[in-house]
Amino acid sequence: MRKKTTKTPGSFSAPKTSGSTKTPRSFLARIIPGLTSLTRRGPSGWMVTLGIAIVLGLVVMTAVSPFVVPHDPILYHGPLRSPPSLEFPMGTTDLGQDMLSRVMMGGLIMLQVAALSVFICFLIGVPLGLFSSYVGGNFDKTVSLVIDAVYAFPGLVLAIAIAAVLGSGVINMAISIAVVYIPSYYRIVRSQVLSIKELTYVEAARSIGAKWHTVLYRYIFPNVVPSIVTVLTVNFADAVLTAAGLTFIGLGVSVDVPDWGYDLTNGRKLLTSGAWWVITFPGIMIILLALGFTFIGEGLSELLNPKLER
Amino acid sequence: MGLRSYVITRIILTIPTLLLLLTAVFLVMRVLPGDPAALHFEKKGDPADVERLRQILGMDKPLWQQYINYIGGLVDIGYLRQHGYPNLGKSMYQTSEEVGGQVFSAFPATLELAIYATIIASVLGIMLGVASSKSYGKTPDHLIRNFGTITYAIPVFFLGLIFQLIFGVYLGWLPTGQRISNVAPPTTITGLYTIDSILQGNIIAFVESVRALLLPSLTLGIVLSGVFLRLTRANMLETLRLEFVTAARARGLQESTVTYGYALRNAFLPVLTMMGLQFAMLLGGAVLTETTFSWPGLGKYMVDRINFRDYTAIQGAVVMFGLFVTLVSLTVDVLCAYLDPRIRL
Amino acid sequence: MPLLKIDSLDVEYRTNRGRIRAVEDVSFSLEKGEVLGLAGESGSGKSTLGLSIIRLVPSPGVIVRGSIEIDGTDIVKLPEDKMRLLRGGKVAYIFQDPMTSLNPVKKVGAHFVEMMQTHEPDLEKKVAIERTEKILKDLRIPSERIDDYPHQFSGGMRQRIMIGLAIALNPDLVIADEPTTALDVIVQAKILDLLASLRDRYGMGLILISHDLSIILERCDKIIVMYGGSMVEYAPNAELHKNPIHPYTQALLQSIPNIELSEQKLSAIPGSPPNMLNPPKGCSFGPRCPYAKEQCRMKPSLIDVGNDHFVRCFATGESAEVE
């Protein structure tokens, strides 16, 4: 059977071997060719770099903040509802707590919840997707039906319902978020495996007598990894936003820990008094964190998706 | 396969999905917590009170029987005829109240918000998406893409709060809560204030309801437009590369014809399908928007009831959200089939 | 005045990874009624050259030098709105894959009507439909299928529809870019016959672009052989077949099987086509050429060897002797 010859002007044969390709590569660089030379790959590379910088910056800030904050974020009580000043660069809350200290420390819960939920999603979604799509048949049909039903459901509503039943706490929040996002992993892995399964090189693997787990492990999985990496980073952003949403509704962790989401809820009550600083700074932090992950995800998907490359 | 048989198939396929969804809700709300009645009292209640609540809500029966009652209530046409809403059981918080009735009276507010937000999001998203794809790799494209990325990262309630702060508190132009203020709401016909007020020729109520709608629907619409923009852009880029687009240009057609009649017309179908799926996301955002703007819709109802640990009410709201999403995705799929000549074989 | 006259044309793709010179120093001319064959492998620049003639080289492609004159007008400098009316009007283009060249959500007839009304704004719809029906009938497509959608047609039929669209406004020049590559042999022969008969009837100029030298040799009056973006040889068909001078043309002719010959030894061309991001210095065929010398590290120019025969090779006379 004849295929049409592809005819994209500008797509010529790849550059011939250069010395660098022969040097042994690190594991990560093997998964994502070219991660090592990100910024040389145009705007997408810059996006990834910027995203990594933002996320790393926020993580470091959260990690060192307990040692460097000017005031105790919970116990210190200064002037009430003071606008930003030299002493309190981000103002104070209605209880007189220092916003700067709260902002610096307030990412801890969100980061924990996001990381944990992404971990759970990855641990369940990826193997399930791999297995289900490779095995096929009724098992695949059933799992897909269930997963699709969950996927079609409003994620936040579901997370709220689960969180309402489970009660507060980092783990419970992470679980309720994970339930919502497992379908994304499952679906992307499954659709990728299904399309890769039809490719000739998988057929070639079968024709040399490879067993099914060899095919799955050596031929299919390595080619699914780029999509998983993309989903993972985007999912980080989703998890951060969902966690913020849950906290905003009042399903977050206790009030004894500074938290950006909690400050937004609190700030809502102070809105009519014009205390903009109580919501603005934590809000910007949430945006930054989500933006960092989105940048990484978007940049990676552009880098790894040859379809859009011209 | 003809269009009609496609529609019939699609409706038949909705039944198992719905059943699955209802079962999932049942599992989460009734089975997962173990004993929702005890949970309502935060496990500190008087055993007699708990037992009484169980009896009223039928939670003293075995689970399978509860399940049958739950599904049976939903398909009880007689009840629906009599009350005008399905049987979703009684509220835990106030056992005299029917959850179905409360959910149904809160729903129009959510529907109205969702409709306007969808309009804003799709108009903005598609326009920007087309503009972005047409200037691929150039400055406008970068700007629009960054707009999309940033809106994606903004928590919807934060944007809502900022809008309230600017337009409500500082400028005082627009109300920051409720569906209508200063005047009495229009008499209920559809439950959508903007429609009802027009139907009754009540201009003042119309203006007031639009003023109230403006901030919440803009908030939700802008946040969602980022997603729609990205979908449109990606699909447009793919379609613009297809041979029939070049072929159309090679026939001397005007660039606007090529963009809209050829590229967008074909890119629109996958975008519409994805929009159907994203509607679920919009509803999630609606819950937060309603909370932010004290918008008395389904989402706010649900969040309010969380504070009372009213699990039957939460369950009712979740079921209603599920039905809504299912209905929308059904409509979108049928619409897509109608728009795609390849399905009309 | 020739119908089409191209003079020292250069086209580049300006990609992130560097500039790709896809077409380099191409000059030729075409009269009405003539069939010109553009032969070359993938990446030889033949499609880019074809698209340059209607100024639709996909971004980031740019015409950097040279002129393309159609009936004496240099289209490189033509304003876009004038250029647009030239496309489909005076110059028509037929694409490779008939399965994807029609708008899937538009009825076949609507393609015709839309195009006619774009070029003749005063044309009534009824007249346009009548004309469409006549064209379809000429192409042996039942005119009642005018309201069918593209997916309801087979590949061969769709390519006939594309040809119909191409000739709808009586163009002076038709460019057919691999018009039969996606089709089976029997359909291919029918499509090529159709193109030939249309040329006989309307007397337009035809440029046939193909990777298949057999088709080119069978169907064209003049032939340009492209390699690595430049035209390496340009000659009338019979002359090229009898007396190929460029080593690449010679090798190519010896590597295509001919079913009419009973015993044939095909010879291979060593090496690979050039990487256009990093093209070889000098003659692009140099690294694969059995006769390459020190001299070939410089760019050879197109040399007239008589009989309307042009070759881009330093060894114009010699290589023939080596043979």
Add this chain to the structure above:
Amino acid sequence: MLETIILSDVLLLERVQKLSEIVRVENLKKYFPVQKSVLEQLLSRKKSYVKAVDNLTFSIRKKEIFTLAGESGCGKTTTGRVLLRLTEPTSGGIYFKGEDITRLKGERLRLLRRKMQVIFQDPYASLNPRMRVGDAIGHPLEIHGLARQEEKTKAVLEVLAKVGLTPPEQFIDLYPLHLSGGQRQRVALARSIILKPEFMVADEPVSMIDVSLRTTIIDLLLSFRNELGLTYLFVTHDLAVAKYISDRIAIMYLGKIVEIGTKQEIFSTPMHPYTQALLSAIPVPDPERKRKAMELKGEVPSAINVPTGCRFHPRCPFAEKKCITEEAELLPVTPTHSVACHQK
């Protein structure tokens, strides 16, 4: 060259046929069920099928290049895949060196894979993009536990040199991304010969390769026949290539063989009207020769609704009443040449 002459000696071949047969296919069928929507499944129980391969019988002799030729959708590729058990046959028998392999499973099927190999059409799709050239070529050895580490590397370098990728050390650590189409096809070839197979299905191995590189791939295939004693089933739509490479050719139309014979018989005395039409449509690279393609009515019908009787009759210029009702059987006209046509 001598070999070709001997092989083409029809009479000699006849005599040694039984001894030298390596693959035999009997009444092979492959029907793909047509996907139906849920509603259609509910409404009717009748299933329809794409009859991709419909009752094929042929045999391939040792060291022979046997070609299946035809237009797209005629079932030639499916036949090759069924032969390799990459697709399960619907019915019929496939015998490899006398043994029926249609029921082989598990370990025994894996052992068979060592003997039967395949080379695919698209060199851009047939290599795992995340596997280095050396790993890809050595993987068959690993799978079958035939060689380890240094031994494996040595074998890989050896086949790399054999397929003309020299110096082999330079290629072993590259990813397919770094290779051109022609180079990739050589890597694919190296991977399939490293197990020293006896039989290979070559599915359009040159149709996606640039013209200037085709001959080198064809020459490699030919050289493996001599060096390794390989037998080929060559699948192609390009009769000119088929003529260059084959010993015997079978022409397929809508899942059936309509004509089978030696290369000389097919090209000098084609008997079936379809074969004649096909040959007349092939472009000839010679400006002096002006040929006229034979006119055929209509287009190839769908393999779901195969015409009654002779499946070529709706398009055949010579069709008679009998052709509409009776299927034409493949009958010999000479010991080596058979045609499925009522007119012969």
